[in-house]
Amino acid sequence: MELLVASAIGILTAAGLYLAMRLRTFPVIIGMSLLTYAVNIFLFASGGLTVGAPPILSDATTYTDPLPQALVLTAIVISFGMTAVVVVIALGAYLGANDDHVNDLDEKEGQA
Amino acid sequence: MSLLLIVALPFLGALLPGILNSAGRQACAGGTLAVTLTALIGLISNIPDLMAGEVITQRFEWLPALGLNVTLMLDPLGAFFAALILGIGTLIIIYGRYYLSRNDNMGEFFTYLLLFQGAMVGIVLSDNILLLLVFWELTSLSSFLLIGYWKHLPEGRQGARMALTVTGMGGLAMIGGMMILGQIAGSYDLSVILQNREAIQSSDLYVPALILILLGCFTKSAQFPFHFWLPHAMAAPTPVSAYLHSATMVKAGIFLMARMWPVLSGTPEWFYIVTTAGLITMVLGAVIALFKHDLKALLAFSTVSHLGLITMLLGTGTAFGVLTAVFHILNHATFKAALFMSAGIVDHEAHTRDIRRLGGLRHLMPITAAIATVAALSMAGIPLFNGFISKEMMLEETLETQLFGPHWLVPAIATFGALFSAAYSFRFIVHTFFGPKRDDYPGHPHDPNKGMWFSPALLVTLVVIIGVAPFLVEPLVKTVAGAVLGGVYAVPDYHLAIWHGFKPPLYMSMIAVAGGLILLAMHKGAQAAWDATPRPEAKTIFEGIIAFFAGLAEKITATLHDGAFTRYAAILSLTITALAGHAWMTGNSGGRVFEPQPMTEVALLGWVALVAATLFLVFKHRDRLVALILMGIIGTVVSVGFAYFSAPDLAMTQISVEVVTIILMLLALNFLPDVTPAESSAGHKLGNAVVAVLGGLGAAALTYHLLLGDFVQNSISEYHLANSYKGGGGTNVVNVILVDFRGFDTFGEIIVLGIAALVIYALTETLLNGPVRARLLNRVPDKPLAGDRHPTMMVVLTRIMMPVVLLVGVYIFLRGHNEPGGGFIAGLVVAIAVVMQYMASGFAWASDRQRYPYHGIIGAGVLAAGLTGIGAWFTGHEFLTSSFGYFRIPPMEKFELASAMGFDLGVFLAVVGAVMLSLESFSRLARRAHVPDSDYPMDIDPSREEETPNQEGAA
Incomplete structure (x- = not known):
């Protein structure tokens, strides 16, 4: 089970990084969203993986670690805010310059 | 008055000039004066306790965890400097009131001046060295504002920048030195540090601490090789030069050397560094001063020279040296401030400070000429003026000092310096005030009104009083010297007097004065020879160094930060992966290792969905709408995963955030192109893929390791689980x-x-x-x-x-x-x-x-x-x-x-x-x-x- 989660995080990270290194704003934003998933799952997993023991107090004896959940919950909401800000900046740049490259156009890297 | 109030008054009062500015110049200067006078009276009110041998302290906890507390201490040394700062400050404010023209913003000027004053008083009254550092930096900043007060003058701006750079760097070095000192002594309180002479001097870190602290002192007090900033700071209005650059700020370094004297001095390192730097500065400053044509530049270099003299005296590490240094600090403050103010008057009235365009002014401005002459004669070391006595004591001290070569070397060098010192003092008098009246002054020189000459006149009165009756200040000088010595040595049994009999110092003095007169007579030839000699120009070197570093910084920035986001992303990922890899290879994870839990079909199914969607997204990301749909799928799987692993709250949050995120992206996509064009070359993609896969492997390995390992420290979650219902009322x-x-x-x-x-x-x-x-x-x-x-x-x-x-x-x-x-x-x-x-x-x-x-x-x-x-x-x-x-x-x-x-x-x-x-x-x-x-x-x-x-x- 741990392997599944770890590899899922790895794949999300790799995909996120690859997309974050693209040349246009939109894939970069998508890449950053994937990285957000990866980071959130990672934080969540740091409390350990437990099936069927939500941290809702009842007659049960074991509960999963509630703290990472609380941290990730706000992280998810905040990451929405962050994505929205990045998107509006990207949008403003594109509408202002009719160009959605992330790199400076003066660069002679041959990518632009 | 409470010490805190004395320190705080100038800072609080700094608001006044700005407020009173619109009420007129008189009100503005009056308000400033009232603030300074109040602080001065407050200081004086503490003198009786000091006389009784008490050290007054005041303590407030500020950041006790860092050892940074507001602890103030008033001992004779601090009181002496505080009195100089506030006393001369009072005179400067009176002088400045008349010096500033109607076009100058007086409120701004006095605000800066009070800020500076507060910072200076703070330095001399601090008992905590961290607090002292804060005030130290504040003096650098406020002096920057004061030097650059005439913002329209490029020299003012450049001078301010240079002063800030040099003293700021010294301040940084000093922070390091103070930290080391505090670590050795186990406290940042001066009173504790000063008790730990043995521990500090035997520590391995003594030499680094000493060098760092001295860097701070030398830069602040313009000691060789950092002397070059002071003359450039003379672009400031003259009241600033008189106040900061002769009487107070440049003495902050001297003050600190005196304050730290009991713990730092007496070692060979201290002796060689401090005495050598002082001696070189003294001679170099005196020689350069003679050949300067600008009155203020002449005085600036002479200040450099006199500061060198005091530094050298502190460097000798003897009780007599300290006594002489304290006495000379007092004397120098009186005659040099008076000289600066006189130079300012000349500049104000004749509209030039160029000594070659002056001369004969004693006919036109007799009062100013008299004041300046008395002050300059004191500076030259002529009997009946205070400069003579301390200079003779200095010469006497050099007789006991042996540095590097034979024992006559130091006295000879000192006499040589004194000779030039006499020469430039004579030149200042003769070339400005004597000689025939000229008809080509740029202005119409005449004596200024009382307000302007009152301050220097008061100071030269002191010059004469101390010069004629030095026994009047003897108790003061001895008490302060005792505070500097801090019990390491006893105050020497020496009487300040004009006449000590026919002894070597007197002959040395006579040589210096006679030589000075001869040098003045030969000035034309000497000047020509000086002008013909190639010399390194400090300003050019300084600017060269700055330009070099600026260029280097620009190059590094341009290389690293070239506008290519893609590169930053790659560099960042690689760096993090490499660091993590290093930790992985070398670190010791320790702890218990758990057995992996068995895989379930549901989990496997989710994993397949997630991985498939992610891979598909990577390959299909050019079609942006498809990419969004795939993102939605990934988000949904993540949310189901949260639900599966006992996190219902997260699952609900994730799924609802997913909805609004997708809506948001759709709105954005409405404006953006639908397709991402294929632009990257195959090689480029491969490179990115390698970086990405490395990063992904790192993340996976880290997670796997984390999941199977135990907590390094006990989690606080137990507390939350136990108290959620009891304390928070929720399940x-x-x-x-x-x-x-x-x-x-x-x-x-x-x-x-x-x-x-x-x-x-x-x-x-x-x-x-x-x-x-x-x-x-x-x-x-x-x-x-x-x-x-x-x-x-x-x-x-x-x-x-x-x-x-x-x-x-x-x-x-x-x-x-x-x-x-x-x-x-x-x-x-x-x-x-x-x-x-x-x-x-x-x-x-x-x-x-x-x-x-x-x-x-x-x-x-x-x-x-x-x-x-x-x-x-x-x-x-x-x-x-x-x-x-x-x-x-x-x-x-x-x-x-x-x-x-x-x-x-x-x-x-x-x-x-x-x-x-x-x-x-x-x-x-x-x-x-x-x-x-x-x-x-x-x-x-x-x-x-x-x-x-x-x-x-x-x-």
Whole structure:
């Protein structure tokens, strides 16, 4: 089970990084969203993986670690805010310059 | 008066000049003067206690954990300097009142001056070296403002910059030195450090600490090789030069050497560094001063020279050296400040400070000439003036000092320096005031009004009094010297007197004065020879070094930060992966290792879905709409994963955030191109893929390791689980953590969210009010629009759904404390319900029916959360402490009311407002002028009989 989660995080990270290194704003934003998933799952997993023991107090004896959940919950909401800000900046740049490259156009890297 | 008040007065008073500025120059200067005088009187009120041998201290805890406390101490040394600072400050303010012209902003000037004064007083009264450092840096900053006061002069700006660079760097070095010293002594309090002479001098870190502290002192007191900034700082108005660059700030370094003298001096390192630097500075400054034509430059270099003299005396490490140094500090402050003020008067009246254009002024301005002559003769070391006595004592001290070569070397060098010192003093007098009256002065020189010559006149009176009757100040000098010596040596039994008999120092003095006169007579030839000699120009070297570093910094920046985001991303990923790899290879994870849990079919299924969607996304990301759909799938799987691994709250949050994120991205995609063009070369892609895979492997390995290892430290979660119900009154531990245990965190987070939404709103406004607006209005959609913009089915459906979703939202909110749910999730759900109305019936229709602006809702949310927190104060608890109780209204079941609910309501409102404001802002971009807003919820309404509105865009 741990392997599944770890590899899922790895794949999300790799995909996120690859997309974050693209040349246009939109894939970069998508890449950053994937990285957000990866980071959130990672934080969540740091409390350990437990099936069927939500941290809702009842007659049960074991509960999963509630703290990472609380941290990730706000992280998810905040990451929405962050994505929205990045998107509006990207949008403003594109509408202002009719160009959605992330790199400076003066660069002679041959990518632009 | 309390020490704190003495230090604080100038800072508080710094507000006065600005306020009084509009009330006239007299009021402005008067206010400043009153502040300084009050502080001075406060200082004097402490003198009786000092005389009784007491050391007055005052202590306030500030940051005790860092050892940084406001501890003030007044001993004779501190009082001596504080009296110099405040006393000469008083005179300078009177002088400055008349010196500044009507075009100068007097309020600004006096504000800076008081800030500087406060910082200086702070230095000399600090008992805590960290506090001292704070004041030390403040003097650098305030002197920067004062030097650059005439902002229109390039020399002023350059001089200010140079002074700040040099003294600032010295200050940085000194911070390091002080830290080391504090570590050795185990305390940052001077009173403790000064008791630890043995421990400090035997420490291995003594030499680094000494060098770092001396760097600070030498830069501040313009000692060789850092002497070059002082003459350039003379671009400041003359009151500043007189105050900062002769009497006070440049003596801060000297003060610190004196303050630290008991613990730092007496070692060979101290002796060689300090004495050598002092001696070189003294001679070099004196020689250069003779050949300067600018009166203030001459005085600047002479100040450098005299500071060198004092430094050298402190360096010798003997009690007599200290006594002489203290005496010379006093003498130098009196005659040099008077000289600077006289030079300022000459400049003010004759409109030039160039000594070659002056001469014969004694006929035109006799008072000024008399003042300047007395002060300069004192500087030259002529009997009956105070400079003579301390200079002779200095010469006597050099006889006992042996540095490097034979024992006559130091006395010879000192006499040589004194000779030049006499020569430039004579030149100052003769070339400015003597000789025939000229008819080509740029101005019309005459004596200024009383206000301007009062201050220097008072100072030269002191010069004469001390010179004739040195025994008057003997108790003072001895008490201060005793404070410097700090009990290491006894104060020498020496009497300050004019006549000590025919002894070597007298002969040396005579040689110096006679030589000075001869040198003056030969000045023309000497000057020509000097001008012909090539010399390194400090300013050029300094600028060269600065240019070199600026160029280097620019190069590094340009290489690393070349505008290619892609590169930063790659460099960042590689660096993090490499660091993590290093930790992985070398670190010791330790701890218990768990057995992996068995895989389940459900989990495997989810994994396959996630991996498939992710890989598909990577390969298909060019089609942006497909990419969004795949993102949605990934988000859904993640949310199901949360649910599977016992995190129902996270699952609900993730799925609702997913919905609003996708809506947001769709809105953005409306404007962005639909396709990402293929631009990267195959090699480039491969490189990116390698970086990405490395990063992914690292993340996977880290997670796997983390999941199978045990906690390094015990988790605090046990506490949360145990106290959630008892202390917070809720069974949903995650929610209790959010609104109670870590409520302050959450409070910050909803504020951040609100700010993010406001940023989006502001950016949108900017876009809509800029050139982009026209483009947006004239935009032709690249795809055919739907014929029916507001489909009947959708409108009807969302209308029916609305109350249902709202009810769900309320339900989720209410149960949040005990069951999965809460403000965050409820807020997101309600936001989705509202967004659906926008989607179905259009922006105009929906916003017409929106009664409260979203900004307000965000604000109300933050306010509600904050007020709930403050409510705890009224029950005597700390901010955000929650309280709860159980109630029963008869027909219903028992229910709970917790103050946390008010907080959660704040979270709810802030989330609704933030999400809606973001989405609304995006959709505002899409409104186009030539599409009429529909008054109806749907375009085709079977119940409406009239013509359907124009359906443009279908074509």
